[in-house]
Amino acid sequence: MDDVKRLLIVDDEETLTFSLYQTFINAPMECEVVTVDSGDAAWERFSQKPFDVVITDIAMPGMNGLELLKKIKEARSETKVVVITAYGSDERQEKANFLGAEEYIEKPFDIRELKKIIIQMFE
Secondary structure: OOOOOOEEOOOOHHHHHHHHHHHHOOOOOOOOEEEEOHHHHHHHHHHHHHOEEEEEOOOOOOHHHHHHHHHHHHHHOOEEEEEEEEEOOOHEEEEEEEEHOEEEEEEOHHHHHHHHHHHHHHH
16 A cells, blocks of 8 residues: 555645546556645645645635645655646746746646646656
8 A cells, every 4th residue: 555656636626626536536547536625634634644746726715825835845845746726927836836846737727738747746
């Protein structure tokens, strides 16, 4: 079980987290997929057992995705983080990159492209 990769999906938009969950549990890789709807819930889960890859929205109630990214990278720098947002800006992208995000993707995005990116991160 220790060889199983762990993916955390963080977004307060339930339909998106459900779609991403369905995409990754059916991906051609052995992967444990966990979804949560807030940065606070994500940090709680991450603190219990770290994840290999995290996909996080920026705009969420409570802890936002950039704050979550910072905490994750401080706790476990090898975790790869993909930031997704419906409110993209050059400033947000620069901040995400500065904090260590591997990818910054604006909504709406092609789930197949995101799937390719995540599979590559697990390899």
